[in-house]
Amino acid sequence: MNTPSLQAAIQDYLTTYFSSFERELKDILAEQCSIKHFAAGEQLMQTGQYFKSTMLIVKGLVKVYREGGDGGEFFVYHLEPGSACALSMICATKQEKSEILATAVEETTALLIPIAMxxxxxxxxxxxxxxxxxxxxxxxxxxxxVIDHVAFRGMDERLDYYLQKLSKQQDSKLIITTHQQIANDLGSSREVISRLLKKMEQHGKVVLGRNTIQLFT
Incomplete structure (x- = not known):
């Protein structure tokens, strides 16, 4: 059982981000959950691992993605405070190996729920x-x-949508990322992304900086 101070901290997170949970559920989670902090760039999940717990995100932003045999990435979705990873839930419950990776985009905090629960x-x-x-x-x-965007939209539309969604999730018009990272997430090349971003800048939609993109739309 957790210490009273740890239980209080978990209760605060649950009240803030999972307010729909009934009181008894919050109490049992506060007693049994643990809190884990991840630095930006740190992996939360790896391909081939077994899960001992599932995670509720209470701070930060996490990127969930697949990695190809050639080292390329395919972006799946982001996890933000108040959310959980469905794929990790399935793997944890069925005690199967993970087929995805998850990396903290920024400093992240998660509540870990033992799979036995x-x-x-x-x-x-x-x-x-x-x-x-x-x-x-x-x-x-x-x-x-994601499938619709890959199948039916051009890269310029996908890029604009990606930036808008990332801005909303980070609650900021200033996005801190690299052209290479965007290319990885969108399954493109850095050169293509850089060219499209430059075109957006020429149209007054963004201002590009060193590892930053300022949105104006």
Missing amino acids: MDDLMRKYKTWYYFVLETYRSRFEELLE
Whole structure:
């Protein structure tokens, strides 16, 4: 069981980002969860690993992606405070190896729920049951969105959408990233992304800096 001070900290996170959870559920999570901090760039999940816990994000931003045999990346979705990774939930519950990677985009804090609790939480707490269902639904919709963009939109549209969404998630018009990182996420080359960003800058949509992009739209 956690110390009273740790339980209080977890309760604060749950009240702020998971307010729909019933009181009893918050209490049991506060007793059994742990808090883990990740530095920007640190991996939260790796391909081939088994999960001992599932994570609720309470601070920061996490990128979930697949890695190809040639080292290329395919962006899947972001995790922000108040969310959980559906794929990690599935792997944790079924005790299967991860087929995805997750990296902290910025300093991130997560609540770790032991997998031994998962079945009981699903049976005993309706708010947890509905949270898991909603997590599966929302992540599935995000995957469909990614597929739609890859299949039906040009790279210029995908880039604009990517920047707008990242800006919203970071709650800032100043995005700190590199052209190479954007290229990795969008399955393109740095040269193509740089050219499209320069075109956006010429149209007054962005101002480019060293590892920064200032949005104006």
